[in-house]
Amino acid sequence: xxxxxxxxxxxxxxxxxxxATVSRVVNGNSNVKPLTRKKVLKVIKDLNYHPNxxxxxxxxxxxxxxxxxxxxxxDTYFSELALGIDDIAAMYKxxxxxxxxxxxxxxxxxxxxxxxxxxxxxxxxxxxxxxxALRKKFREAKTPIVLAGSIDSKKTEPSVNIxxxxxxxxxxxxxxxxGNKHIAFVTGSLDQAINSKHRLLGYQDALKKYQLPYDxxxxxxxxxxxxxGYKLSQRLIKLNVSAAMVSNDExxxxxxxxxxxxxxxxPDQFEIATSDDTKLTxxxxxxxxxxxxxxxxxxxxxxxxxxxxxxxDKITNQDVLLPYGLIKRNSTK
Amino acid sequence: xxxxxxxxxxxxxxxxxxxATVSRVVNGNSNVKPLTRKKVLKVIKDLNYHPNxxxxxxxxxxxxxxxxxxxxxxDTYFSELALGIDDIAAMYKxxxxxxxxxxxxxxxxxxxxxxxxxxxxxxxxxxxxxxxALRKKFREAKTPIVLAGSIDSKKTEPSVNIxxxxxxxxxxxxxxxxGNKHIAFVTGSLDQAINSKHRLLGYQDALKKYQLPYDxxxxxxxxxxxxxGYKLSQRLIKLNVSAAMVSNDExxxxxxxxxxxxxxxxPDQFEIATSDDTKLTxxxxxxxxxxxxxxxxxxxxxxxxxxxxxxxDKITNQDVLLPYGLIKRNSTK
DNA sequence: GTGAAAGCGCTAACAG
DNA sequence: CTGTTAGCGCTTTCAC
Numbered sequence: 024x025x026x027x028x029x030x031x032x033x034x035x036x037x038x039x040x041x042x043a044t045v046s047r048v049v050n051g052n053s054n055v056k057p058l059t060r061k062k063v064l065k066v067i068k069d070l071n072y073h074p075n076x077x078x079x080x081x082x083x084x085x086x087x088x089x090x091x092x093x094x095x096x097x098d099t100y101f102s103e104l105a106l107g108i109d110d111i112a113a114m115y116k117x118x119x120x121x122x123x124x125x126x127x128x129x130x131x132x133x134x135x136x137x138x139x140x141x142x143x144x145x146x147x148x149x150x151x152x153x154x155x156a157l158r159k160k161f162r163e164a165k166t167p168i169v170l171a172g173s174i175d176s177k178k179t180e181p182s183v184n185i186x187x188x189x190x191x192x193x194x195x196x197x198x199x200x201x202g203n204k205h206i207a208f209v210t211g212s213l214d215q216a217i218n219s220k221h222r223l224l225g226y227q228d229a230l231k232k233y234q235l236p237y238d239x240x241x242x243x244x245x246x247x248x249x250x251x252g253y254k255l256s257q258r259l260i261k262l263n264v265s266a267a268m269v270s271n272d273e274x275x276x277x278x279x280x281x282x283x284x285x286x287x288x289x290p291d292q293f294e295i296a297t298s299d300d301t302k303l304t305x306x307x308x309x310x311x312x313x314x315x316x317x318x319x320x321x322x323x324x325x326x327x328x329x330x331x332x333x334x335x336d337k338i339t340n341q342d343v344l345l346p347y348g349l350i351k352r353n354s355t356k
Numbered sequence: 357x358x359x360x361x362x363x364x365x366x367x368x369x370x371x372x373x374x375x376a377t378v379s380r381v382v383n384g385n386s387n388v389k390p391l392t393r394k395k396v397l398k399v400i401k402d403l404n405y406h407p408n409x410x411x412x413x414x415x416x417x418x419x420x421x422x423x424x425x426x427x428x429x430x431d432t433y434f435s436e437l438a439l440g441i442d443d444i445a446a447m448y449k450x451x452x453x454x455x456x457x458x459x460x461x462x463x464x465x466x467x468x469x470x471x472x473x474x475x476x477x478x479x480x481x482x483x484x485x486x487x488x489a490l491r492k493k494f495r496e497a498k499t500p501i502v503l504a505g506s507i508d509s510k511k512t513e514p515s516v517n518i519x520x521x522x523x524x525x526x527x528x529x530x531x532x533x534x535g536n537k538h539i540a541f542v543t544g545s546l547d548q549a550i551n552s553k554h555r556l557l558g559y560q561d562a563l564k565k566y567q568l569p570y571d572x573x574x575x576x577x578x579x580x581x582x583x584x585g586y587k588l589s590q591r592l593i594k595l596n597v598s599a600a601m602v603s604n605d606e607x608x609x610x611x612x613x614x615x616x617x618x619x620x621x622x623p624d625q626f627e628i629a630t631s632d633d634t635k636l637t638x639x640x641x642x643x644x645x646x647x648x649x650x651x652x653x654x655x656x657x658x659x660x661x662x663x664x665x666x667x668x669d670k671i672t673n674q675d676v677l678l679p680y681g682l683i684k685r686n687s688t689k
Numbered sequence: 690g691t692g693a694a695a696g697c698g699c700t701a702a703c704a705g
Numbered sequence: 706c707t708g709t710t711a712g713c714g715c716t717t718t719c720a721c
Contacts, residue, residue, distance in 0.1 A: 042699075042700090046699070054707085074699075077410055088474070091454075110456075280639065374692045375693095377690085387690060410713085414713085696717090702712105
């Protein structure tokens with residue numbers, strides 16, 4: 024004989040109250056006489072009753088679940104963001120449906136659809152670019168959305184980021200001040216606004232500030248993987264450059280190791296600066312000079328912002344920019 | 357005027373069929389006349405109808421959602437497992453509710469409870485140890501569970517792993533054959549069966565095989581973080597050891613970098629072997645010799661196994677052991 | 690092949 | 706403070 028699931032009805036019956044009262048107790052509604060509450064609580068415990076979140080979701084139209092779209096769970100950058108998201112979500116009693124998009128816009132739309140189908144109360148989107156199709160979906164879905172560590176060039180959705188342009192400018196300036204005149208700029212796809220409209224401009228800003236010429240041949244666009252960086256290093260060697268500004272830590276590690284393995288001494292013969300300050304920057308040798316981003320905080324603040332929106336609180340600032348910094352490690356002189 | 361959500365009723369009405377028929381079409385039930393199907397499909401498209409997964413879950417008692425419990429999303433080992441889990445889940449149309457346990461047994465029970473509350477169809481558990489309280493919960497919940505890359509010392513639940521003991525033995529043997537007589541064994545908590553009942557025994561097996569004495573003073577137990585490894589390296593220096601077998605890649609990277617930063621030359625003066633073959637092993641300098649675990653596959657196979665159990669297919673093998681290997685990189689001679 | 694109708698387990702007015 | 710009563714949107718017998 025299979026043990027039946029115990030429902031709110033069973034509790035109500037056993038405690039000799041109505042379902043409504045049990046529901047009130049379970050949901051912490053204060054309109055219950057202490058004695059009644061106690062009685063119900065006892066029955067709940069005796070029967071080992073656990074409310075069914077699906078039924079609750081259907082009845083209340085709130086699932087206390089948020090969707091999180093990430094290009095890749097195993098990417099250090101995004102997984103450190105996820106840590107912050109998860110912590111705050113747990114704090115506010117939300118569960119997370121994690122959906123991988125593989126940084127593929129078709130899949131992004133697909134997973135967004137299935138998240139909506141699941142009636143998530145809100146969505147955190149991480150991704151390297153927001154296509155118009157996606158933005159349209161965002162608008163259609165009345166579901167609140169916040170972008171974490173991701174740029175929406177049209178600024179239609181709330182987001183949490185750092186000022187990538189300024190940070191890149193600062194870091195490249197640091198490289199220039201150290202005497203580098205020819206600095207490569209290595210980044211992910213330039214189809215992505217975060218790279219073309221922010222980082223690249225920051226790089227150009229720095230050059231301009233020091234009256235150095237901008238040479239498009241020194242700009243390299245590739246995917247954000249270690250392997251790509253490693254391969255790319257060989258092209259860098261052939262160029263007359265003494266430093267590189269890289270927009271992603273795994274990519275930077277690849278460039279640096281590729282160079283090192285080819286006998287180039289970092290930082291003496293070549294300097295490298297990177298952008299994310301993930302834990303990887305401390306694990307490589309030499310360690311990597313980097314822009315410091317509060318990754319955990321970006322995730323956490325994004326989630327916090329989302330809870331506010333879901334709660335219909337007034338939002339004062341849609342586009343949160345968190346402070347960043349620079350940390351000099353051993354990949355620069 | 358807020359646009360109303362379109363329901364199955366609207367579709368039925370517009371297509372002049374019953375809700376049952378719409379339901380059949382949506383669920384691919386073959387008992388529908390092709391013409392009717394076509395008509396319904398058209399209305400679905402016209403109305404832009406999306407079935408409500410919550411209502412469906414309540415009615416059908418299947419949510420097509422599985423819970424994934426991980427100690428830490430940002431840990432390289434677990435996030436590479438998660439990649440495999442996620443891919444296969446997507447393939448079988450399951451969504452994933454990701455729950456962080458922080459490797460804390462209290463939290464594990466808590467998140468397990470909330471996953472059950474959400475009526476997940478199954479659970480993938482990753483964790484470094486299964487407490488009795490947790491095992492009890494597993495049993496009580498009729499929900500299918502599979503362990504991925506995690507040991508249940510009592511073998512009550514299905515699991516996917518490699519043979520950690522044999523793999524460790526092989527790797528330590530490799531170290532011994534290279535002439536090391538005093539080899540440290542650095543691992544996570546020995547309260548965890550995977551370390552005490554598998555890896556440590558493998559280490560001892562290897563020593564025995566080569567008739568080397570076992571010295572408990574050479575066994576170090578700590579948490580699985582880079583930082584802990586880094587600190588630990590200072591204790592290693594004071595000992596008469598020439599090599600270390602480390603049970604986790606981040607930990608190993610910490611040990612190695614700590615040693616390197618103290619002027620010890622790897623592998624000439626000290627050899628290190630690690631256990632997980634995460635991408636980190638290729639990013640450190642020197643690269644790390646490692647047991648090779650098919651991390652992605654462990655996750656993928658675990659998820660596949662779970663789909664079978666959820667589907668009530670016959671399972672031939674509850675405890676899957678995937679093949680492992682050894683790869684020699686530059687942290688050993 | 691198709692429809693009618695009874696829930697799934699819970700919340701949310703509303704009434705008292 | 707508590708109970709009654711409709712649903713929430715869908716699946717699933719059971720008839721026809």
